[in-house]
Amino acid sequence: MNSTSTQFVSTRRMGLYDPIHQISIWEENFKNTCNLSASVSVPLIGEADVKLDNQSEDSSHGMLGIPRNYDQEANKSIEKIQRRLAQNREAARKSRLRKKAYVQQLESSRLKLIKLEQELDRARQQGSFIGCGLDSDNLAFAGSSNSGIATFEMEYGHWVEKQNRQICELRNALNAHTSDPELRILVDAIMNHYSDLFRMKSAAAKVDVFYVLFGMWKTTAERFFLWIGGFRPSELLKVIVPLIEPLTEQQRMDVYNLGQSCQQAEDALSQGRDRLQQILAETVAAGQLVDGTYIPQMANAMEKLEALVSFVNQADHLRQETLQQMFRILTIRQAARCLLALGEYFQRLRALSSLWANRPSEPPA
């Protein structure tokens, strides 16, 4: 709707600077891009002898004569221009607000997408025989914590493969009635292998303690038996010991005492962990829960969460110590059978998880 263009052809032909024309060009640009800053300089009356025209009037005479109502016309036009500029500023402001709202929407959708991708990865891993590595492309933006966990998952995959090989070797060696010294070499290798796992878990706990606490790398059936980021040593003793009979009376008593001590230590740690939960809940809920601000509570809660790393490490220490104590009680051959039983037990749990995940769905009744 540019009614001005034809009017000013004459002035342009005259080669003179025409402010109204200039302003109308700026108006056009502004309407198109909506981006012009509100500070549009308006050189106006500075140009001598130029009549500031109303858009509907023919200005072909305006350049030459000095009309009688010059001042009044000028004021009216200035007002119009200023009003138009104010409208433009308002429009620009509204446009900026709309853009901001749109960007915020994009950001929250992006966060939702990240969360969904992570959930999808977790769901895919449940029931898998060996933990698979995280797809680092999807989670690249989540930062270094996921690369630490991705490393753990990859190393764990290798750990399980090596464990399976070692269990096979051990089974063959026991069946072939290998000598004690040779058995000892295998037993030591497997014990070292378990030490490797505890080292890996310790590093992962520093990166993401909740990942370790909830046994995220484990298969579903394994996770059913979870206690502070791993197996419960006393329960494991109950499962494994019947499988390594015969035991001497002394051994049986020692194993029994070990089980009791283990149970007591587990109970003490469990109570400590429960207390940490209670303290954390109190910390998070501190102050009126209706305040709407919670920065101090968050700072305190973060401190409390640090303690969780110590608990996970302590539970792992208990597992390692239990294994080592067992081998002080047992002969080398018994120890070999113990490790075989342990390895086989976890293999079966993993197989169970896989079977469960892939079981055929019930046909509709």
Add this chain to the structure above:
Amino acid sequence: MDKVTRLASENQVVIFSKSSCCLCYAVKILFQELKANPEVHEIDQEPEGREMEKALLRLGCPAPVPAVFIGGKLVGSTNEVMSLHLSGQLAQLLKTPQPIS
């Protein structure tokens, strides 16, 4: 620091702890289970707590709390206590009163 060694010798079993530390809580529970009647000092509630913390570290305790002394001698922190317990040695130590040096 004299205060720490003095307190450590005042009872058969002495535990230096912090009221906010949940691992300390776990160790206290364990000793209660074993009917040990430990004497507990919460160093975060002691005016000289900072110095006591440094003293415990200097005495060789891996962590300032929990720090466990039996018969006036430093046993260690959570790891050491758990290892001793699993090996059966902790129960032994508690059964026979240790001469306080």
